[in-house]
Amino acid sequence: MMKKIIGVAVAITVAVASVIDGYIVFFKGNQRHSQTNSNSNQSSVSTESSSNTSSNQTTSGKYKDGTFTSKTVTTPHGTMQVSVVISNGKITNIKILKYPDEESKSERINSQSLPTYQSEAIKAQSANIQQISGATETYTGFTNSLQDALNKAV
Known part of the structure; x- marks a missing residue:
């Protein structure tokens, strides 16, 4: 018993x-809205053709002044493309030209995470930013696209 x-x-x-x-x-x-290390969970992406508009002026900053457009980066949920504006050698603006928005979940995640990623990249003056939990694919697409544009500005 x-x-x-x-x-x-x-x-x-x-x-x-x-x-x-x-x-x-x-x-x-x-x-949870915790952030993870920006180097964690990087997935591979493929790139497509792009355009690049810039001025030839070089300043004392890290980058050449002008507007630089990234290649289109393909993620599992769609494509991402950004344009970065450099003034006085510093990132002053990041424009999102394309982002995955065909699925309602992707649109919701992107509308919440992309503004944060934009402001963090401007503060960091690079694509080396913190990832937001739950927005891994957006992070990967954004940072790879931004890094491609910044590589053109060097």
């Missing part, structure tokens, strides 16, 4: 622990 009671108690404990773990993983896990 005692073995049955212990067995039932262990089974109930395991069931409760499983339910709590499932709740944390599936419901609370999606609400």
Whole structure:
């Protein structure tokens, strides 16, 4: 009789622990807005043709002044392309020319994450920015596209 009671108690404990773990993983896990290392989870992307408009003026900053357009970067959810404006050798503006917006989930994620990625890249003066949890593909497309444009400005 005692073995049955212990067995039932262990089974109930395991069931409760499983339910709590499932709740944390599936419901609370999606609400976290933590950022991960910018070097983690880089996926490969392919590039297509692009255009480049710039001036030949060189300044004392890190980059040449002008507007530089990246190649189109393909992600699993669509294409990404940016244009970066350099003034006095510094990144002053980043324009999103193309981004994945055919799926409602992609549009929602991009509308929330791209403005953050733009402002962080301007602050960092590079494509080396922090990734937002839940926006990995957007991060990969944005940073690879931005880096391509910045490579043209060197």
